[in-house]
Amino acid sequence: MNTNYLENNYLTLVGKVTGEKRFSHEIYGERFYIFNLAIPRLSGNEDIIPITISERLIQEDTLQEGKKLMLKGQFRSYNSYENEKNRLILTVFAKDIMEVEEKEEENEMSLKDTITNEVVLIGYICKKPIYRQTPFGREISDVLLAVNRAYNKSDYIPCIAWGRNARFCQNLEVGAQVKVVGRVQSRTYEKKYEDGTSQTRVAYEVSIGSLEVIEEKEDEKQDEVETQEAV
Numbered sequence: 001m002n003t004n005y006l007e008n009n010y011l012t013l014v015g016k017v018t019g020e021k022r023f024s025h026e027i028y029g030e031r032f033y034i035f036n037l038a039i040p041r042l043s044g045n046e047d048i049i050p051i052t053i054s055e056r057l058i059q060e061d062t063l064q065e066g067k068k069l070m071l072k073g074q075f076r077s078y079n080s081y082e083n084e085k086n087r088l089i090l091t092v093f094a095k096d097i098m099e100v101e102e103k104e105e106e107n108e109m110s111l112k113d114t115i116t117n118e119v120v121l122i123g124y125i126c127k128k129p130i131y132r133q134t135p136f137g138r139e140i141s142d143v144l145l146a147v148n149r150a151y152n153k154s155d156y157i158p159c160i161a162w163g164r165n166a167r168f169c170q171n172l173e174v175g176a177q178v179k180v181v182g183r184v185q186s187r188t189y190e191k192k193y194e195d196g197t198s199q200t201r202v203a204y205e206v207s208i209g210s211l212e213v214i215e216e217k218e219d220e221k222q223d224e225v226e227t228q229e230a231v
Contacts, residue, residue: 007122008121008122008123009074009075009119009121009123009149009155010072010074010119010120011075011092011119011184012070012071012118013037013039013070013071013092013116013184014068014069014100014115014116014117015039015040015047015049015068015069015071015117016037016038016066016068016069017037017063017064017066017067017069018065018066019035019036019065020035021033021034021035021053021058021063022034022035024052030054030055030056031054032052032054032055033052033053033058033063034050034053035053035063036049036051037051037069037092039115039116039117039184041115041185042115047117047183047184047185049092049186049204050091050092050204051091051092052093052094057094057096062099068099068100068101068102069098070097070116071092071094072094073092073093073094073095074155075090075092075093075119075121075155075157075206076090076091076092076093076149076155077089077090077155077157078091088156088158090158090204090205092184117183117184118181119180119181119182119206120180120181121145121157121180121206122177122179122180123145123146123147123148123155123177123178123180124146124175124177125144125145125146125172125175125176125178126144126146127144128173129141129142129143129161129172131166131167131169131170138162138163139162139164140160140162140166141166141167141169142158142159142160143158143160143172143180143208144156144158145157145158145159145180145206157205157206158203158205159180159182159205159206159207159208160205160206160208161208161211162208165210165211168211176213177213178211178213178214179211179212179214180208180210180211181209181210181211182206182208182209183206183209184205184206184207185204185206186202186203186204188200188201188202188203189201
């Protein structure tokens with residue numbers, strides 16, 4: 001199947017720079033940095049999302065504290081080995097960034113009209129979704145999505161579904177291809193250790209707004225059959 005990696009994984013975020021940028025890594029002489037983008041929620045809280053950006057997209061005052069930016073890119077993952085343990089690290093990889101001028105009339109607009117936080121993913125269910133209910137009866141499903149990237153790489157993106165989407169997800173089989181539209185969110189949780197101590201950590205995931213199963217087309221199925229017969 002032909003894969004368009006730009007269509008498989010893309011997002012648009014609008015938020016304000018918070019904190020200082022910090023050096024991440026260097027590849028073939030190109031340096032990359034990480035900074036945090038604060039994106040408002042309807043509840044009045046904020047999602048603080050880590051952004052990885054090339055030095056080639058940064059001008060002198062691009063990442064100034066409090067500056068409002070529109071960012072387009074992809075939600076990516078990579079493995080980090082800490083204390084002989086493998087940990088999945090998530091970040092937004094910036095492909096384009098521009099400054100957004102704040103207008104006085106924005107103060108008069110509803111918060112809903114000014115929030116931009118949307119991510120679209122097309123990938124495969126790589127782990128059986130976990131369905132559960134909170135003590136208050138709210139339905140939740142945890143979904144791990146494998147999204148193909150160029151050069152035979154994949155991003156493993158944790159997603160969370162609610163309500164009827166959660167009930168639907170619990171019946172999805174491993175290997176099913178789905179399209180997810182949602183928003184990138186951050187949340188804190190307590191990591192408990194065997195010695196009784198705990199540590200506050202931040203998790204990043206996609207909160208699913210809509211989800212659809214992508215059915216394999218008949219001509220693609222036929223191509224697979226012909227290939228198998230040829231072998």
